[in-house]
Amino acid sequence: MVDIFAALENRGLPIDAAARARLGRYIELLLAWNERMNLTAITEPEAIWVKHIYDSLTVFLSPHDPSPRSVIDVGTGAGFPGLPMKIVRPELSLVLLDAREKRLRFLEAVVADLGLQDVRLVHGRAEVLGRDPAYRDRFDLAVARAVAPLSVLAELFLPFVRPGGLAVAWKGERGREELAGAGRAITALGAEVAAVEPLALPGAYGSRVLLWFRKVHPTPERYPRRPGEPERRPLR
Ligand code: SAM
Structure with a gap:
């Protein structure tokens, strides 16, 4: 079994006992709820620890x-990557956003069970929340994993980032290709590429790339377009 805590510690991220226990409990709840609703296709414990946590x-x-204070996880699903981030850094002020209400019921149960403070669960479309002044141009960091191709995702998550803040997209093998096709979307949303960071998962779990963006201007008035439009007509 891959020891993810040893792997994290080797790379400079020790996880304390309280956070380890909470991560374990989160996985227990995920597997229990997964029997009743579709939360994750990954159910083998080692794979959950590596591929999700x-x-x-x-x-x-x-x-x-960037050691952010405020973070929004756009299209969080069963809470990835936002909830593990919050468990390890309890000082984060976290918003978990998803269009599917059922998944938010699960997240509500996890947040209550783990006694997490300062987590807001928001049900809605990113295209709508991204126009709401309470969320638009506000966050130090927006994160998203497995939500949409980058040219679509750019319009879904960059509007939440304050000027000077960052966004990071978790991508698989095709991340660089997606990046090459999303230049116009990124610029149109007032952002620039900050870093492209390849990384390997421990064990035989493959590789990823983290794509980092910096917001350089407030979101232009015309974005995000109405729900579904980013997907129907990606900016390219
Ligand atoms: N981020 C999680 C992960 O990596 O396990 C969930 C990934 S799941 C494949 C994609 C999630 O994004 C779904 O829960 C879906 O409801 C949500 N989503 C997709 N488009 C969205 C939008 N426009 N606004 C809000 N949520 C959205």
């Missing part, structure tokens, strides 16, 4: 880790 925490292994 370790993968989510890679953001803190990065030399680009």
Whole structure:
């Protein structure tokens, strides 16, 4: 069994006993609820630890880790990557956003069970919340994993980032290709590429790339477009 805590510690991220226990409990709840609703296709314990927990925490292994205070996880699903980030850094002020209400019921149960403070669960479309002044141009960091191709995702998550703040997209093998096709979207949303960071998961779990963006201007008035439009007509 891959020891993700040893792997994290080797890379400079020790996880304390309280956080380890909470991560374990989160996985227990995930598997229990997964019997009743579709939360994750990954159910083998080692794979969950590596592909969900370790993968989510890679953001803190990065030399680009901005030590954010406010974070929004756009299209969080069963809570990845936002919840492991919050468990390890309890000082984060976290918003978990998803369009599917059922998944938020699960997240509500996890947040209550783990006694996490300062986590807001928001049900809605990123295209709508991104126009709401309470969320637009506000966050130190926006994160997203497995939500949409980058040219679509740019319009979904960059609007939440304050000027000077960062966004990071978790991508698989095709990350660089997606980046090459998303230049116009990134610029149109008032951002620039800050870093492209390849990383390997421990064990035989393959590789990823973290794509980092810096917001250089407030979001232009016309973005995000109405729900579904970023997907129907990606900016390219
Ligand atoms: N980020 C999680 C992960 O990596 O396990 C979940 C990934 S899941 C494949 C994609 C999630 O994004 C779904 O829960 C879906 O409801 C959400 N999503 C997709 N488009 C969205 C949008 N426009 N606004 C809000 N949520 C969205």
